[in-house]
């Protein structure tokens with residue numbers, strides 16, 4: 386896939402009217418639909434569930450805390466996997 390200045394990171398769509406910028410990533414409408422983004426009512430439901438758990442156990446994370454934890458885990462996991470793949474590429478030059 387040729388890398389253009391503004392294209393969907395997933396499928397490469399370049400039609401401007403279909404493109405969205407989400408948190409610095411360019412994504413087209415069809416790919417955005419497939420993400421399964423939560424509606425506000427779903428997010429509120431989880432906030433409420435986590436708040437109830439926190440009432441029973443003060444050490445329990447809030448929903449926002451849980452999301453922050455998952456984001457940090459995801460970032461570390463991404464970096465670990467990227468290092469592993471880059472290491473393979475580097476070794477392929479010498480073996």
Ligand SMILES: [Zn+2]
Pocket residue numbers: 393394395396397398412413414415416417
């Ligand atoms: Zn797309």
